[in-house]
Structure formats: C-alpha cells, structure tokens
Amino acid sequence: MVNKIVLDQASMQRALTRITYEILEHNKGGQNLILVGVKTRGEYLAHRIADRLEQLEGVKIPVMAIDISDYRDDRLSNHTKLGLDEDDRVNIIDKNIVLVDDVLFTGRTTRAALDALIQIGRPKTISLAVLIDRGHRELPIRADFVGKNIPTAQNEKIQVRVKEIDDVDEVEIVH
C-alpha cells in the first residue's frame, strides 16, 4: 500500500493560521481564553496557535497540556490521576477553553478530555479545534474549528507529524 501525504508543511501552517483567525473571530480578541492541548501532538499545535495569537494581538494566551490516559472509556479507572500537570494548571473556572487536538476520529478522546477538564472546574465554554477531521464519529461530538476535513476509511490511519518531535510538519494517510 502506498502512503500519501495529505497536508504538507505549507498547508499545515496555513490551516493553523486559519484556525487562529477563526478562534479570534469567536472569542473577541482572545479575552478570557485558554488553550488546552491534548497530549501529545495537540499540545504542540496549541502552542503554535498561541504563538500566532501573540503575533497578532500581542497577548500571551495560557496554554495547558492535558493527558487523557486515565479518562479513556476502554479502561477501568477511578480517575485518580488528574489530566493536567500541576505546574501549568490555571484556573479554568469561567474561562473560554479551546481544546486542541491533532485528529478528530471517533470522538472518544475528546469525550475523555471534556471529562478531565470538567473534573477540575467549570469553564464558561469549551470549544474544539482539530487539525484533521477524518470522520467516523461514535459520539455526538463535532469540532468548531477544523484545519482540514479528510474523508478516510475505517482501517486507514492518519499520522500527524509536528516539527517539535517528528522533525517535520506533515500529515500522512497510512494504509
């Protein structure tokens, strides 16, 4: 099977740029905004969006990383391990949260991230930004900001690579 690059570096940058503009449009200049990246790659994407917001508005938007491993619905857990690092935990109560992930697929990761977030406070709003929406939802979840919609088959895999850890910015469909 042949793997196929569906987003190269330039289009990935542009997708993040457009997502940033849309986030600004819906959050009135980034007031009260917090970006929460879903580990692993969502965290880097959240930082990229925060950098763009800073270029435009000159404000630093807080970025947090969330680890949803203890909130997955395919493992039994009593959620003892909080999803957010102690160090970068900000008060999320009454804030507008944008959850950032690389790929939206079944929606189960997002569901887990919502649970993890709500356990530590009650934000005013939570919206969802994803670089890739590949379809096949199993839960009633939809993204507010989408970099690119890529229709896929169930058995295909979407591999998002980011410079920070993969040395390259690209998205590939792996068969």
Added chain:
Amino acid sequence: MERHLILEDGTVFSGQGFGAPATTFGEIIFDTATSGYQETITNPIYDGQMIVFAMPVVGADGIHAEAYESINPKIRGMIVHDLAEVSTNRQRRMNLDRFLKQHNIPGLYQVDTRKLIRHLRETGSQKATIVDVVDDHARDQLQATVLTNKQVQNTATTKAYSNPGRGFHIVVIDFGLKNGILRVLGDYDANVTVLPYTTSVDEVLTLDPDGIILSTGPGNPEDLPESVLTLIRVLQSKVPMLGIGLGHELFALANNSELTTLPAEYHGMNHPIQEIISQEMIYARQGRGYVVDPDALDTKKLFVTHRDMVDNSIQGLRHRDFPAFSVQFFPDGAPGPLEAKRVFADFFETVVDYVQKNN
C-alpha cells in the same frame, strides 16, 4: 517623429513617438516592475492614467492572447526608455506598437525615464499630456484639462454575467475587475457571477453565494457612492468575503476606517510583504494610490494581517467578527509572483468551512 511629454508642473520630456499619433491627457504615474507590461497596460486600474516604465526595454515580448487583463486597455499613454521591435511573424505575435495604434493610445520612447521617475517621486502623480509641439496652446490645454473621477463607471460592468464552473458559487462585485481574478477563480472551478457594484444586497443574497469577492478597480474609493459601503457592511456579516485592491480600500471604509493618499503612487512588485500571523514573507504585484491610515483604523472592527516591509503600509486587514478579509496587493499573479495566490487558497478554505457549517 519627435514628440513631447508636458507635466502639470511645466516640465517637458522629449522622445520619439510610437503607437498612435494622438494627443493625450491623463494622470502620470510610474511602474517599477521589470516584467508584465502587457498585463499592466490592460489592467483596468490604470483607467485614465499614463504609465512610465522603469524597465529599460519594453516590448520585447510582443502582445500575447493569454496576457490580457481586460479586453480594451484604458491607459492614456505609455512612456518607455527603449522600445523593442518584435517581428510580428515570430509565433504570429502582435507587437506593442501595433497594439497601441489599434487602441489609439500614444507612446513615447527614448525618454530619460530614470530622470522622469525621480522627478515624479519628488513632485508626485500629476496631470500630463503627450503632444507634437510644445507651445502655449498645449500648456493651456493641459492646465484646462479636468481629469475624470468616474473611472469605476468607465471600467466596471453594468450588467451581471456568469463565468460558470462546477465548484463553489462566488459572487464578484465588479469595480473594474482584472482578468487575473477570474483566471484564479477558474483554477478553483468556481461558479462565478460577476455583478455591477450598484447591485442591491437582496439581489446578491438571492443568488445564494458561498463567497464574495470585492474586485480591484481604478480611481479614488471615496468617489464611490455610500451604497457600496452599506452593501459591504451587510454582506460581510453573512458570507465569507475577500477584498482586493480597491475592494480592500472599500472594505476598510465600510468598517469605519480611513485612507490616506500617497504622494507618489506605488506600482511594482519588489516590496516584501509580511504575513504578520506567521511572520512569513511574500512578494506580490502592488498598484496603489491610497493606503489605509494606520491611525484611523477602527481596531474594534478590523486588525492588520499584512504589512509592506519597505514603507510599513497596511497590506491586509481582517474583520474581528466575520470571515471577511482583504489585501491591498494583487494576489492573482498577473503579472507578479505566484506565491501571493495563497490568499485565494485561504479564501476558499474559509468558503469550505462556511458551507460545511451552514449545511
């Protein structure tokens, strides 16, 4: 035959005539680009203007069927340093001299264009005339000439028309559209409807567009009726919008911002432009006599997305509340660097997003 260029300030430049032997009046500006003279002289933004080319030799490419930016050129004159004679037999191309004769446009070559451009940089855009004889009569005629401010009426379509495709339905509001915009929309297989700028909001919305483009065009945006600004204000809140050139200036005016007139117009493609959000640099063809005044920008409504790195002028704006944005430069690459075409890619991605959210 020796002919002469007289400027409003009285200065005379002499050269040899080519093109039509007519006497002409117009506003004189200069172009620093080193390619794309055919696209430039056929671009409707130059309605009523005479263009001095900084490029030392002009005409070496002849005239091509694929490089028209409008059917009928609206420039009033062309001033070059040296004119290249191109055989009309070679690839059956027409040459510049014959083209100008057909359209009754006079040209002047063997002119000291470096000196002329330096002079225009100092004294600014002004009225000028190309004549056979420099005498009191010619000077009086020039002083008495009143240049039109109805350039958009002269160049924009008065009737709606379609440029069909199988993709998104894009409405272009025509203020003196250049072909390059339609060419790029064709690359996206867009289903295009071009409308006169006098079209009402209801007429536009009845067409159910997926996106709206405010076209490039000639003249001073403040000469257009207030109804245009109302049209923009309503449409920007409903459908994704991209303003280009004059369309960008109108987008700014519609959003409570003001313009300033440049002392000398800038026409060229050698200024780096920064996309602020990504800090990336691009080059694009520019042609502007007005820029958005940074001190009179309504930052509650708009923010700056692009800047010219040479004169720091505002080159791009975006609305804070709607998917509406605009660029001062020409992103269609006709003529000019192709990298600026990404503006259209951004526009179509915004359109995709809009269509998906509203279905």
